[in-house]
Amino acid sequence: MHNIKDIRNDPSKFKDSLKKRFLDLDLNKLLELDENNRKLIQEKENLEKEKKEISKSKNKDLFEKSKSISKKIDVLENKLKEIKVNLENILSSLPNIPYDDVPVGKDESSNKEVSKSGSIPKFDFKPKSHFELGENLNMLDFDLATKTTGSRFVFVKDKLALLERAISNFMIDVHTNQNGYQEISPPLIASESTMYGTGQLPKFENDQFEIKFDDKNDRKFLIPTAEVILTNMGKDRIFHLNELPLRLVASTPCFRKEAGSYGKDTKGMIRQHQFYKVELVSIVEPHNCLIELDRMTNCATKILDLLKLPYRKIILSSGDMGFSAEKTFDIEVWLPAENKYREISSCSSCGSFQARRMKSRYKNKKNETVFLGTLNGSGLAVGRTLIAILENYQQSDGSIKIPEVLKPYMNNLDKIVKK
RNA sequence: GGAAGGAUGGCUGAGCGGUUGAAAGCACCGGUCUUGAAAACCGGCAAAGGGGCAACUCUUUCCUGGGUUCGAAUCCCAGUCCUUCCGCCA
Numbered sequence: 001m002h003n004i005k006d007i008r009n010d011p012s013k014f015k016d017s018l019k020k021r022f023l024d025l026d027l028n029k030l031l032e033l034d035e036n037n038r039k040l041i042q043e044k045e046n047l048e049k050e051k052k053e054i055s056k057s058k059n060k061d062l063f064e065k066s067k068s069i070s071k072k073i074d075v076l077e078n079k080l081k082e083i084k085v086n087l088e089n090i091l092s093s094l095p096n097i098p099y100d101d102v103p104v105g106k107d108e109s110s111n112k113e114v115s116k117s118g119s120i121p122k123f124d125f126k127p128k129s130h131f132e133l134g135e136n137l138n139m140l141d142f143d144l145a146t147k148t149t150g151s152r153f154v155f156v157k158d159k160l161a162l163l164e165r166a167i168s169n170f171m172i173d174v175h176t177n178q179n180g181y182q183e184i185s186p187p188l189i190a191s192e193s194t195m196y197g198t199g200q201l202p203k204f205e206n207d208q209f210e211i212k213f214d215d216k217n218d219r220k221f222l223i224p225t226a227e228v229i230l231t232n233m234g235k236d237r238i239f240h241l242n243e244l245p246l247r248l249v250a251s252t253p254c255f256r257k258e259a260g261s262y263g264k265d266t267k268g269m270i271r272q273h274q275f276y277k278v279e280l281v282s283i284v285e286p287h288n289c290l291i292e293l294d295r296m297t298n299c300a301t302k303i304l305d306l307l308k309l310p311y312r313k314i315i316l317s318s319g320d321m322g323f324s325a326e327k328t329f330d331i332e333v334w335l336p337a338e339n340k341y342r343e344i345s346s347c348s349s350c351g352s353f354q355a356r357r358m359k360s361r362y363k364n365k366k367n368e369t370v371f372l373g374t375l376n377g378s379g380l381a382v383g384r385t386l387i388a389i390l391e392n393y394q395q396s397d398g399s400i401k402i403p404e405v406l407k408p409y410m411n412n413l414d415k416i417v418k419k
Numbered sequence: 420g421g422a423a424g425g426a427u428g429g430c431u432g433a434g435c436g437g438u439u440g441a442a443a444g445c446a447c448c449g450g451u452c453u454u455g456a457a458a459a460c461c462g463g464c465a466a467a468g469g470g471g472c473a474a475c476u477c478u479u480u481c482c483u484g485g486g487u488u489c490g491a492a493u494c495c496c497a498g499u500c501c502u503u504c505c506g507c508c509a
Binding site: 037038041042044045046048049051052054055056057058059060062063064065066067070218237238239240241242361362363365366367369 | 499
């Protein structure tokens, strides 16, 4: 959410910065509503002042007049309510403004590689895809999931289920013990206002799974990422300076409809309606956002370093970034079967964009109340890490070596082999 | 699901029809003192929005939404959430 004052002060600058998002919108309606809003506010305030003075004077002769003022105020209030709804509808649908150093471009083709790390494994056989490997081991079962649930779900079984759990535990341990994050086990269901706070609503309702509760006025959604629930821990709150930075980590299932991506990655577990993800969230003073973004990104890549998985870091172009982000680094892991890098983490700074939506504030050094900065990043997507391990650690016989750092989490198992 | 109590500023907590935006304490910020810190003392300190270059000023807000009244944190109605007790249950 943007501050209407910023838009009002320099509409053309604001418009230009949204052009980086390839949005050419007409701000006139917004500005017109804003002006009208302020005009009516002034009228209303004058009446209120008058009314206040009458009641203070306790002069009975003026009481009738006060009543008639009340009626006028009622009319104005109704008009204002309507304007406010319209204003907020427009404002809440505007995406965040890309930070200065974000490459401008329409889509992922303008993303820029920042760095590369790790060595790409050489195979003296044709590497298999994760779903071939998993199905041959009888440890990934897509057909069964289709039967019980539907498409884009999977049963992970036996030692791969253990591996999935190990990955998750390993990552959380690194983030809590070495990276200074506090572990959270949050609700997996979020209220409508919580979803609004991080920017999933109102614009992206179609991507969300809504839960049916008895009370129809109280809408609830399965979280599409722990970012939603963790970031909203600061909702409607004023933090003390000494509580910052707040760094949170959670491993949770995520639920996404992924509407519009049908036909993409239909095979395997790259794109599922449900997947586990270890999520990092930082709540910081807004001027520290970009430093924190680098820090967070390093926390994520550290996991890949420890797992000895090759990856690259890219900066997303303005057109490819998420709605709430001002700057995003994606980390892509090497997948031998696809012979390319695939996204395994996405770390974003949202500046004060989300904080403004959810009224998440703190008292700064000068004792002023200001909006916080929020960041979120995957550290990492568990399902995709499983895929990357399957593909990068596969052996010619179809078995899977276990990365050194995961062995303690897997009863010191060396290898996953077919029974 | 049944019964009772409650919701006030960053926090604790008074107020229960008329300068109450709201006592007091804590926290926080500034200052005096101190080599420095602590303690002590003095001062400041709610948010949102409008107007103004600014100093400043106005309006709203005591869970939410209605109502009574010239006037509501205070009275009435509805709802939400919390706490305690009982029942049920992983």
